[in-house]
Amino acid sequence: RKEVEQDPGPFNVPEGATVAFNCTYSNSASQSFFWYRQDCRKEPKLLMSVYSSGNEDGRFTAQLNRASQYISLLIRDSKLSDSATYLCVVNWGIQGAQKLVFGQGTRLTINP
Amino acid sequence: DTGVSQDPRHKITKRGQNVTFRCDPISEHNRLYWYRQTLGQGPEFLTYFQNEAQLEKSRLLSDRFSAERPKGSFSTLEIQRTEQGDSAMYLCASSFFWAPGEQYFGPGTRLTVT
Numbered sequence: 450r451k452e453v454e455q456d457p458g459p460f461n462v463p464e465g466a467t468v469a470f471n472c473t474y475s476n477s478a479s480q481s482f483f484w485y486r487q488d489c490r491k492e493p494k495l496l497m498s499v500y501s502s503g504n505e506d507g508r509f510t511a512q513l514n515r516a517s518q519y520i521s522l523l524i525r526d527s528k529l530s531d532s533a534t535y536l537c538v539v540n541w542g543i544q545g546a547q548k549l550v551f552g553q554g555t556r557l558t559i560n561p
Numbered sequence: 562d563t564g565v566s567q568d569p570r571h572k573i574t575k576r577g578q579n580v581t582f583r584c585d586p587i588s589e590h591n592r593l594y595w596y597r598q599t600l601g602q603g604p605e606f607l608t609y610f611q612n613e614a615q616l617e618k619s620r621l622l623s624d625r626f627s628a629e630r631p632k633g634s635f636s637t638l639e640i641q642r643t644e645q646g647d648s649a650m651y652l653c654a655s656s657f658f659w660a661p662g663e664q665y666f667g668p669g670t671r672l673t674v675t
Contacts, residue, residue: 457601483663495665536603536604538662548606549664550606
């Protein structure tokens with residue numbers, strides 16, 4: 450089983466649609482979770498952290514289900530500029546000896 | 562520009578040659594990370610430093626790979642006796658030690674081994 454697993458897509462949705470991505474992780478001891486965004490031929494950039502209670506940042510909502518080891522990202526009212534690859538990221542390991550484990554990414558294209 | 566920088570941006574080398582990449586992190590950051598990314602995959606962790614100490618190395622990092630951060634500032638990643646399978650994008654990132662999930666990535670060095 451992969452450490453962090455995502456549906457690679459691609460997802461093609463019309464502008465204004467709502468789209469959701471899911472991610473599962475295998476290490477039940479993981480403590481922190483993130484979504485990164487990577488534009489074509491660019492470096493990854495942090496989109497948002499994922500908190501246990503769920504959190505929202507504008508049109509983006511992240512949810513965490515520790516029991517199911519599942520993370521989600523919801524994008525509402527999608528814009529053309531949301532087209533990118535979305536990487537699910539899990540912080541792996543004990544305090545002081547940590548690394549980030551990235552999923553393979555889900556590619557999203559927003560169509561006009 | 563105070564972001565993470567990497568040099569060179571592209572490197573083409575013949576199999577068996579040695580290559581060295583440089584990363585300059587954000588100056589206030591004490592953690593520095595190296596990743597490798599191939600097409601259609603997310604970045605794979607290679608190693609990380611806190612200041613000048615190398616704290617963790619991935620099993621992916623064979624003995625042909627070595628990384629240093631001698632003064633706790635810039636870092637180098639060397640690959641000896643390159644193989645075609647080493648062709649990838651090598652990404653560097655940095656962060657504060659108290660926020661290891663909030664990493665800032667450089668533009669990467671694309672390595673092609675012919």
